Amino acid sequence: MGLRICASCKHENACKNHFCTQCGARLSGGEDCPSKLLVLEGEPKGAIFLIGTGSNTIGRESSNSIVLSDEQVSAKHAAITLKEDGFWIEDLESKNGVFVNGQRISKRKRLYDGSLIKLGSSILSVEINGNGLNSHKKSQKRI
Numbered sequence: 001m002g003l004r005i006c007a008s009c010k011h012e013n014a015c016k017n018h019f020c021t022q023c024g025a026r027l028s029g030g031e032d033c034p035s036k037l038l039v040l041e042g043e044p045k046g047a048i049f050l051i052g053t054g055s056n057t058i059g060r061e062s063s064n065s066i067v068l069s070d071e072q073v074s075a076k077h078a079a080i081t082l083k084e085d086g087f088w089i090e091d092l093e094s095k096n097g098v099f100v101n102g103q104r105i106s107k108r109k110r111l112y113d114g115s116l117i118k119l120g121s122s123i124l125s126v127e128i129n130g131n132g133l134n135s136h137k138k139s140q141k142r143i
C-alpha cells in the first residue's frame with residue numbers, strides 16, 4: 001500500500017490524506033493508493049472493495065466484482081468504470097435504479113471522493129485516492 005510523501009517536508013502521509021498532516025501542503029501523487037468502495041449499509045456491511053481500471057461491476061450475482069446480498073439489487077446492477085476524467089458509475093438497467101448522493105441517475109454519473117451510492121437498500125461510500133485517475137501509466141514510465 002502506498003504512502004503520499006509530502007513534496008515540501010518529506011513527511012509520509014496516509015493515502016487518504018489530501019493535505020500534509022505536518023505542514024499542510026497539498027499532496028499530489030498517490031499512484032499506489034487504490035480507490036475503493038466501502039459498504040456502509042447492506043451485506044457485506046463494512047466490506048471494502050478496491051476499484052481500479054477496467055469495469056467494476058456491482059450486483060447480486062457472484063460474477064460481479066462487487067457482490068451485494070440485497071434482494072433489491074439486480075443481478076447486474078451497475079458498473080463503475082475509470083475513464084480519463086475519473087470514475088463513472090453506470091446503471092445497467094437495474095430494476096430499482098442507482099442513486100448518487102440521493103439522486104437517481106439517468107444513465108451514468110461521475111463519482112467523486114465521498115460520493116454516496118445507493119443500490120436497493122445498500123449504501124456504498126466512494127473513496128477516491130490520488131486524483132482518481134490511474135492515468136499514471138504515463139508517469140510510471142517516467143519513473
Ligand SMILES: [Zn+2]
Nearest residue numbers: 006009020023
Ligand atoms: Zn509536509
